[in-house]
Every structure is written in structure tokens, then in C-alpha cells.
Amino acid sequence: xxxxxYAARQGMEVHVFEQNEKLGKKLFITGKGRCNFTNACQTEExxxxxxxxxxxxxxxxxxxxxxxxxxxxxxxxxxxxxERGGRMFPRSDHSSDIILAMEREMRRLGxxxxxxxxxxxxxxEKTEGGVRAAGLVLEDGAxxxxxxxxxATGGISYPSTGATGxxxxxxxxxxxxxTELLPSLVPMVTAEEYIPRMQGLSLKNVQLSIRDxxxxxxxxxxxxxxxxxxxxxxxxxxxxxxVGKLLxxxxxxASIDLKPALTREQLDARLLREFSAAQNRQFKNVLSSLLPAxxxxxxxxxxxxxxxxxxxxxxxxxxxxxxxxxxxxxxxVTGLRGFQEAIIxxxxxxxxxxxxxxxxxxxxKGLYFAGEVLDLDALTGGYNLQIAWSTAHAAAxxxxxxx
Numbered sequence: 001x002x003x004x005x006y007a008a009r010q011g012m013e014v015h016v017f018e019q020n021e022k023l024g025k026k027l028f029i030t031g032k033g034r035c036n037f038t039n040a041c042q043t044e045e046x047x048x049x050x051x052x053x054x055x056x057x058x059x060x061x062x063x064x065x066x067x068x069x070x071x072x073x074x075x076x077x078x079x080x081x082x083e084r085g086g087r088m089f090p091r092s093d094h095s096s097d098i099i100l101a102m103e104r105e106m107r108r109l110g111x112x113x114x115x116x117x118x119x120x121x122x123x124x125e126k127t128e129g130g131v132r133a134a135g136l137v138l139e140d141g142a143x144x145x146x147x148x149x150x151x152a153t154g155g156i157s158y159p160s161t162g163a164t165g166x167x168x169x170x171x172x173x174x175x176x177x178x179t180e181l182l183p184s185l186v187p188m189v190t191a192e193e194y195i196p197r198m199q200g201l202s203l204k205n206v207q208l209s210i211r212d213x214x215x216x217x218x219x220x221x222x223x224x225x226x227x228x229x230x231x232x233x234x235x236x237x238x239x240x241x242x243v244g245k246l247l248x249x250x251x252x253x254a255s256i257d258l259k260p261a262l263t264r265e266q267l268d269a270r271l272l273r274e275f276s277a278a279q280n281r282q283f284k285n286v287l288s289s290l291l292p293a294x295x296x297x298x299x300x301x302x303x304x305x306x307x308x309x310x311x312x313x314x315x316x317x318x319x320x321x322x323x324x325x326x327x328x329x330x331x332x333v334t335g336l337r338g339f340q341e342a343i344i345x346x347x348x349x350x351x352x353x354x355x356x357x358x359x360x361x362x363x364x365k366g367l368y369f370a371g372e373v374l375d376l377d378a379l380t381g382g383y384n385l386q387i388a389w390s391t392a393h394a395a396a397x398x399x400x401x402x403x
Contacts, residue, residue, distance in 0.1 A: 001102040002072075003150055003370055003392035008109035010400035015144065016111060017136065019118040024099035025161040026154055030343075030385065031087075035095030037073065038066045038389065039382035040086040049383040051184075051241050053376055056351045057387065060359070064393035066386050076101035087382050122149050122170050122367060131175070132365035148366045148399040150359075152392060155345025155372040157183060167373040168348065175363045177350040179375045182248075183342030184241045185384075187232035191251070191332040194298045198226040201294040207257040208235045210243055210333060212250065218242050221260060229337070237343065238379045240336055244346060247335050255328040258291070267323050279312045286311065290326070299325060344384050348375040358398025359391050366402070368395040 001023060004014045016023075030036060039046065043065045047054040070080055070088060078101045079091040090097040106113065118139040125134040135145040153167025168178045202225045210218040224233035243252060259267055271290070278286050284307030287296050300307040303322040305314060339345065349369055353362050359374075361367040371388035378384050 001099075001106060002389055003152060003396040004111045005102060005105050005109065006393055006396035007400055008106070008111050010397070010403075012400055012403060014106075014109075014111045015114060015146070016106070017114045017117045017119050017138070017144075019116065019164075020162045021116055023103055023113065023115075024095075026158060026163065027099055027385075028095050029158065029161065030095060031089065033095055034089050034093045035098045036087045036089055036380075036382045036385070037080075037098055038069045038088045038386045040066060040070065040082050040088050043067070046383060046386060049381060050376065050378045050387070052346065053351050056354075056356050057376065057390065059357045060390040060394040061386070063357075063397075064390045066382075068393075069386065069389045072389075073098065073101060076105055085381055119166070119170075122151070122174055122364075124174060124364065127365070130365065131363070133174075133361075133367040147403060148368060150368040150370060150392075150395050150399065151373055152370045152388075152395075153373050155348065156181060157186075157339045157342035157345045159340060163345075167369075171349045171369070171373065174361070174367060176353050176361065179347040179350055181345055181347040182244045183336050183339045184244055184346035184377055185237040185343035185380055186240045186244075186341050187227060187337045188230050188236050188240060188333050189335045189337065190230035190254075191334050192330075194301060195226055195230060195331065196228045197298060198294050199228045201226045201292055202233065203256065203258070203292075205260070206235075207260040208239060208254065209257070209328075210239055210252050210254045212243075212246055212252055217246060217252070224256070230333070231331070234380060241346065241377060241379055243333070244336055247333065252333045254331040254333050256331070258326050258329055264320075264323055264327055267326060268319065271319060271323065275311045275314070279310075281311055283307055283309045283311060283314060299329075302330070343380070344377055345372055346377045348373050351375050355398070357394065358401070359395035360398050360402075366399075368399055370395045 004016050008014045046061055078097050080088055081091045082088055119136050120139045121137045122133050123135040123137050123143055124131050133149040137143055151167050154163050156163050156165040172178055204223050207221045218239045220235055222235040224231055224235040274286050283305050284300055291299055303325045305318050305322050359368045359370055370391040376387050
């Protein structure tokens with residue numbers, strides 16, 4: 001949609017082919033329906049959030065920055081706001097405002113929108129110099145001629161939005177290499193039987209650490225939640241983007257620091273204060289000020305102190321062992337959930353085969369790629385949509401340049 005707007009603004013005749021009954025179904029559900037459409041960090045900081053091929057994006061992002069995206073939507077009448085971590089949203093909290101703004105501008109510019117129209121393939125023609133994209137082949141066999149073709153098909157995550165992986169197939173048939181596809185920004189599966197017992201419990205202001213042997217591969221502070229299969233939430237989704245490939249080879253050990261603001265010594269002093277006022281009470285009855293109620297039975301199970309034990313009977317060693325579980329609540333991550341729950345797809349069209357300035361294929365003249373179909377992905381926080389906007393703008397301007 002954004003590419004269509006910019007190509008039309010350059011005077012091109014633009015046709016958008018959408019297999020769904022309406023535009024922007026994936027966009028509609030982003031940010032829990034609120035559409036975290038970019039991040040207001042310093043532009044150079046965007047690259048720190050890109051997990052795969054950040055250098056490829058230098059030209060596209062500096063050519064169309066996060067501030068350009070914010071200005072674009074503001075100029076189309078979308079009032080925006082910034083939330084925690086620089087996340088940008090429409091002020092209405094409705095993703096439909098973002099979609100409708102682009103749709104209105106497309107129609108104003110005369111872009112032809114073809115709904116319920118599935119593209120079967122890119123129409124390729126051999127030339128003296130190689131191969132060029134001559135247009136599209138629709139599912140009914142009809143051929144639509146064009147000077148340039150942009151594949152902005154997305155990935156295979158959230159198939160309910162119409163994601164089919166067709167873009168990868170078409171890219172392969174055009175001679176491109178597609179890297180391994182994995183679900184990313186997705187919940188994680190854990191091994192321990194005690195995790196499902198805390199289903200629905202959210203933890204705020206905790207630190208999640210994940211290790212591959214002795215090497216720490218992820219460590220961040222934030223929010224997460226226990227589920228019937230493992231763990232989810234912002235921290236976990238970000239972690240999945242960094243450790244997904246490792247989980248194909250091995251299980252990973254993980255731990256949660258439930259009190260990251262306190263050292264072990266400070267936590268011990270706090271526990272001793274709690275104990276001093278309750279010497280004859282049972283241990284299980286003094287934990288409510290320290291831990292969420294849903295977590296107490298599990299901590300009693302793994303913490304090394306029987307719940308019925310009297311406070312005055314607890315040894316220093318037992319106390320230190322329990323504190324260790326608070327500072328490093330243990331889990332084993334065994335895998336990721338599937339594409340049905342993944343926010344994005346990791347992997348895609350090999351970027352070495354794409355011109356980073358224009359997003360044009362180096363193999364097929366007139367064939368362009370943008371967004372998630374490319375081997376580009378980032379953390380949560382509006383960064384993946386920024387990749388989509390920047391690459392789409394580069395493709396539109398590149399195609400217009402060639403016209």
C-alpha cells in the first residue's frame with residue numbers, strides 16, 4: 001500500500017492485487033489491533049533492533065526513516081502518539097486508521113485496487129540481457145502486463161490473514177534463493193511440569209536470561225507470562241527472534257530473575273526482616289509479600305524448603321538456596337510455537353540477490369521485493385513495520401526511476 005502511494009505520486013499507473021476481501025488484514029492485527037507502526041528512536045538505533053542483515057537496510061532506512069513514516073501518516077490525517085520504548089501508535093488505538101489513511105490516499109491518486117484477486121505467478125520474459133518481469137499471471141490464467149512487479153506478499157506467519165508463502169514460491173521460480181523459514185517473535189515451549197500450573201500469571205519488571213551451555217545468548221528486562229505450554233509476552237517474543245535457530249539444534253536453559261532490582265544480599269536482608277516478625281509461623285505463610293500467589297506453590301516445590309517448616313527452623317543454607325531460585329527461577333526451553341502464533345517469519349529471499357538501494361532483483365529486471373518476504377527481521381517495537389515501509393519506499397522510487 002505504501003509503495004503504491006509513492007509510485008503513484010511519481011506518476012506511475014499502479015495496480016494492487018490483493019487475494020483477501022479487504023486490504024491490510026495482517027496490519028489490522030499488529031500491536032494487538034492498535035498498530036505499533038514504527039519506533040521513534042534515533043534512526044541509527046533502528047539497526048540495533050534488526051536481527052538479520054541490518055547492513056543491507058542502510059540505504060533503504062536512511063532514504064526513508066522512521067520520522068518520514070510518522071510524517072507520512074500525520075500528513076494523511078492520522079494523529080499519532082508515542083508510548084513506552086518509543087513505540088508509535090495511532091492516537092485512536094485503532095489499526096484501521098493506518099489502513100484507511102493509505103487506502104484513501106491510494107484511491108485519491110487513482111491506484112486500481114483488485115480485491116479477491118490471487119496472483120499465481122510473475123510473468124517472466126527472456127531478453128537479450130537475461131530475464132525481465134513482464135507482469136503478472138493471475139489464478140484464472142489472465143496475464144496483466146506491466147513495466148515493474150513488486151512482491152510485497154509477507155511471510156507465512158498468521159495464515160489466518162491470508163499468508164500463504166506464495167511470495168517465496170514465486171521468488172524461487174524466478175530464480176531466487178530463499179533462506180530457511182522459521183517462526184519468529186513467537187511464544188516458547190518449556191519442559192518443566194510446573195510451568196503450566198502458573199498459566200495466565202504475568203510477571204512485570206523481571207529479567208529473562210537464556211543460555212546455550214555457559215554462553216548467555218539473551219538477557220533482557222521487561223514483561224512475560226506463563227502459559228499452558230511455556231512462556232510468552234514481550235520479553236519472550238524478543239528472545240525467540242534471537243534464539244530460534246539455536247533451538248533447532250539443542251534445548252536451552254533459561255532463568256528468570258524475579259527481583260532484578262535487589263542483590264542476593266539485599267534479598268536476604270529483606271527475607272530476614274520478614275522472618276524476624278514471624279518466628280513461629282510456617283514458611284508458606286510469609287511468602288505473599290515476596291511472590292505472586294500463583295507462584296508460591298511452585299517455589300515451595302523447587303525452593304528446597306518445606307512449606308510447613310517453621311521460620312525459626314530454617315537454616316542459612318536453606319534460605320540462600322531459596323533466594324537463588326528467586327534470582328534464577330529455572331526453566332528449559334525446548335522449542336518455539338508454530339507459524340500460526342508467530343508475529344513474523346524469519347528467513348526469506350536472499351538479500352545478496354537484491355539491490356539494497358532500489359529493492360530490485362539482480363536476477364530479474366523489473367522485479368522488486370519489499371517487507372517480510374525478504375530475509376530481514378527485527379525485534380518487537382515497530383521495527384519490522386519500519387523495515388516494510390523503508391523497503392517499500394525504496395522499491396517504489398526505484399521502479400519510478402526506471403520507468
